[in-house]
Structures are given as C-alpha cells and as structure tokens.
Amino acid sequence: MPDLHTQPSTPIPHRHSPLARAGLACFVFLVVYASLYPFAGWTDTGVSPFAYLSAPLPRYNTVFDVVTNVWGYMPLGMLTVLALHPRITGWRAVLIGLVAGLLLSGAMEAIQTYLPTRVSSNVDLATNTLGALLGAIVMLPFSARLIDRGGLRRLRRRWFEPHATFAILLLLLWPFAQIFPQEFLFSMGGVIRSIVLDPSPDAFLTSVINSWFPELFDWHDRLQAHPEALQRQELLEALITACSWIGTGLLATVAMRRGAPLLRLLAALLASALLLKAGATLLQFPLAGAWDWLSSGARFGLVVGSLVLVLLVRLPRWLRGALAMTLLIALILLSNVLPPSPYSWVSAQSWRLGRFVHFNSLSQWIGWLWPFLGLGYLAWRAEQTQLERRANRPAD
Known part of the structure; x- marks a missing residue:
C-alpha cells in the first residue's frame, strides 16, 4: 500500500467563473444604458467626438461627481480581473482592466457628443479609468482565492444548484x-x-x-x-x-x-x-x-x-x-x-x-x-x- 504521506499533494485546479463573466456583461450593459440615457435627441453639431480630450477642464465638476465616477467604474475593473481568470492573471489582468475602463469610458464620452442632454468630459474619462484601475488592483490578490479555492465559491456550490x-x-x-x-x-x-x-x-x-x-x-x-x-x-x-x-x-x-x-x-x-x-x-x-x-x-x-x-x-x-x-x-x-x-x-x-x-x-x-x-x-x-x-x- 503506498504511503499517502509521501505522495505529492494534488494541485488545486484552476477554474473559471461563469457568474463573473455574466456579471461583467451585465455591468457593461448598465454602464452603456446609464451613459446614453435617454437615447433621444441625437444631433450632429459638427464637433469631433474626440474633441473633449483636448478641451479645457470643466469648471462644474464637484467632489461628489469625481468620487461617483471613480466608484462607478471600480466594479468594471474587479469583474474584468475575475472574468479573465484563469486564462489571464496577475498584472496583465490589471492592465486589461485599465484598458477596458479607458475604452468603455472613452467610447461613452465620444458618443455623448451627439446627445444634447449629456456633456463629454476628459475629467470623467480620467476618473472612470482610474476607478477601473483601482478596482482591478483591489481584486488582484483575491481572484484566485475567490474562484479557485475561495470561501465564496465553496458557499456558492454548497448553497446553490449548479445551473443557478x-x-x-x-x-x-x-x-x-x-x-x-x-x-x-x-x-x-x-x-x-x-x-x-x-x-x-x-x-x-x-x-x-x-x-x-x-x-x-x-x-x-x-x-x-x-x-x-x-x-x-x-x-x-x-x-x-x-x-x-x-x-x-x-x-x-x-x-x-x-x-x-x-x-x-x-x-x-x-x-x-x-x-x-x-x-x-x-x-x-x-x-x-x-x-x-x-x-x-x-x-x-x-x-x-x-x-x-x-x-x-x-x-x-x-x-x-x-x-x-x-x-x-x-x-x-x-x-x-x-x-x-x-x-x-x-x-x-x-x-x-x-x-x-x-x-x-x-x-x-x-x-x-x-x-x-x-x-x-x-x-x-x-x-x-x-x-x-x-x-x-x-x-x-
């Protein structure tokens, strides 16, 4: 009979999280909806959709607006890191989370150029990107624990059905x-x-x-x-x-x-x-x-x-x-x-x-x-x- 104590421990298998990927898709949809609402009054004023990048800093931004923009995009970075696991991990996942926040926010600000009820802002782009970066950094040390061997995954499998x-x-x-x-x-x-x-x-x-x-x-x-x-x-x-x-x-x-x-x-x-x-x-x-x-x-x-x-x-x-x-x-x-x-x-x-x-x-x-x-x-x-x-x- 082989000695169980001398055998190498079984490595923990890497898993992916369908919930994180579905959550990321839902969050992107919510951001698009909230950014482009009310989806009416589209007008082409002749201004380039990327003119906001070099525009002067707006004077109407408040601390509340800045904090809201940062907090609003932090889940994007968190969910991106979780959704990429285990195919892409570490700081590469953080970099992708940063790029995802930059591209999504940049696209939303550019499209808002054609909405008279919305104002494109380079400050919004910067704060949203910062929020995505912070969210990815915060989630980086916890992604493997949450998905591969974390307590949340065990609770999910213990409390909910497989296809829930x-x-x-x-x-x-x-x-x-x-x-x-x-x-x-x-x-x-x-x-x-x-x-x-x-x-x-x-x-x-x-x-x-x-x-x-x-x-x-x-x-x-x-x-x-x-x-x-x-x-x-x-x-x-x-x-x-x-x-x-x-x-x-x-x-x-x-x-x-x-x-x-x-x-x-x-x-x-x-x-x-x-x-x-x-x-x-x-x-x-x-x-x-x-x-x-x-x-x-x-x-x-x-x-x-x-x-x-x-x-x-x-x-x-x-x-x-x-x-x-x-x-x-x-x-x-x-x-x-x-x-x-x-x-x-x-x-x-x-x-x-x-x-x-x-x-x-x-x-x-x-x-x-x-x-x-x-x-x-x-x-x-x-x-x-x-x-x-x-x-x-x-x-x-």
Whole structure:
C-alpha cells in the first residue's frame, strides 16, 4: 500500500467563473444604458467626438461627481480581473482592466457628443479609468482565492444548484429594482401600463378583475371622502407587497440546495433591499425621511409575507416553483391594472429630478422587467426538471 504521506499533494485546479463573466456583461450593459440615457435627441453639431480630450477642464465638476465616477467604474475593473481568470492573471489582468475602463469610458464620452442632454468630459474619462484601475488592483490578490479555492465559491456550490447563475444574478438585481419609487412597495412589472397602455390600465384585464373583485377599485375614488378607503389602500399595498416578496423568496429557494440556510439568505436579501432603498432615498432627498416609503400597509405586507414564506419553504421544490410563478403572474397583473396611488406620481416626478437622474430610469426598467425574467427562469427550471426525470426514468 503506498504511503499517502509521501505522495505529492494534488494541485488545486484552476477554474473559471461563469457568474463573473455574466456579471461583467451585465455591468457593461448598465454602464452603456446609464451613459446614453435617454437615447433621444441625437444631433450632429459638427464637433469631433474626440474633441473633449483636448478641451479645457470643466469648471462644474464637484467632489461628489469625481468620487461617483471613480466608484462607478471600480466594479468594471474587479469583474474584468475575475472574468479573465484563469486564462489571464496577475498584472496583465490589471492592465486589461485599465484598458477596458479607458475604452468603455472613452467610447461613452465620444458618443455623448451627439446627445444634447449629456456633456463629454476628459475629467470623467480620467476618473472612470482610474476607478477601473483601482478596482482591478483591489481584486488582484483575491481572484484566485475567490474562484479557485475561495470561501465564496465553496458557499456558492454548497448553497446553490449548479445551473443557478442566472437566478443569482436576478437575486443580486432584486434590491436595485426597489430603488425607484413604485406604485406600492415591491410593486414590479408595471411596464405594460407605463409604456404600452399608458395612461389607462388595460380595459379587458381591468374588467375581468373588477368582475371578480368588484370593490377592489373603489378605494381610489373614495380615498379622501371616506376614511375606510385609506384602510383599503393599506390592505391593497399589503397584498401587493406580500405577493411580490413571497414570489421572490420562493424563486430564490428554487435555486438553492436543501442544505442551504434558506431563512438567513432570505433575511439578508430582504434587508439589503430595504437598506438600499432607504440609502438611495436619503441621497436623493437628504431632508426627507429615509423610511417614509415604508407605510403601514407595506410593513403589514412584509410581516405577513415573511411569516407565510417561512411556512412555504418546507414545501417540495416543484410546488415552490409553481407557487412562485403564480405569485409573479399575479404581481404583474395587479401592477398593470390597479389604479395608481394618488401620491406615487408626485414621488416619481420629484425622484427624476434627483442627483442620480441618469440612473433613475435604469432602476425603473429593472423593476419593470424583473418579474418577467423571474418567470423565464422558473419556466426554464421546470423544463430542466422534467428532462432530468425523463432521463432518469428506467427504460421499458
């Protein structure tokens, strides 16, 4: 029998990270969207798109702008280093991260020359490139630990299913989908009414739901005339909040393994969404309360939804997936056919004038599309489950 103590240790295999590569692609898309929004008013003024490189330094830059530009591009450098591993490592990966930041920021500044609402700036190019460089340097000593032998990789394999990359990306985006003021807390998927059917809800869906629940729409018209209408509004907000939170939580559990700490991960997901929304509100309106959006109806929906979610996580995976799909479909229907809150329009209009005006529409789009992406993942997961069962079924 060979001596195990004298044999050389098995080298740790080098692995790549599909999550890092998918995250890099998503981040580049977000940067392009935020840089070129609102994608309208394109005008050729005869100025070279690279004239900003030799232009005088702008006088309107503030410390806040500089810090935001640096921080905004640091994830690009970090994700570039992680996405290149293990094919390219070390300072070569840092150099590529620097070049990626330079090219992406330079392209965005050049294209902004044709947008009257945007201003190309050599300071923005320099600070964005610096941010990408700093992000790559910060991530350099941790790339191998995170991907090859890091604790995060072990936790990912221990807590999530092998093909849960898309679900993880959805869960990471979910807190950001709550930043923009919705009609009600966690009210997502309202893209149909806001774009296609604006300004009125869909007549067919409205009539169907109104026939089932004839008093559901009365609260909006009688809100100020009757005090009980306010209670109806709170119950409606609690319904939407609970429906959205339970559906999201069940979607998360579908992507998790049996041994994962489901309740702790769900609590962390909910806490991150609430804190991020509070922080964004405080940055937009420093004089306003960071928690004003957390109404009594929203709090009631969160409490009831969390209690129900604790009970539902014990159900079989296929049943959790079916319930998640049902709740997300119900969320989309309610978000598109229910009358808007009388205070939501004022909040949204004020929000558009905040400090992050070019990111506001992006966060709104994430909230609009998230339930549809979640439904797509759940449908794909159900199909994969059926294929696995057929493959494991003994042949006749």
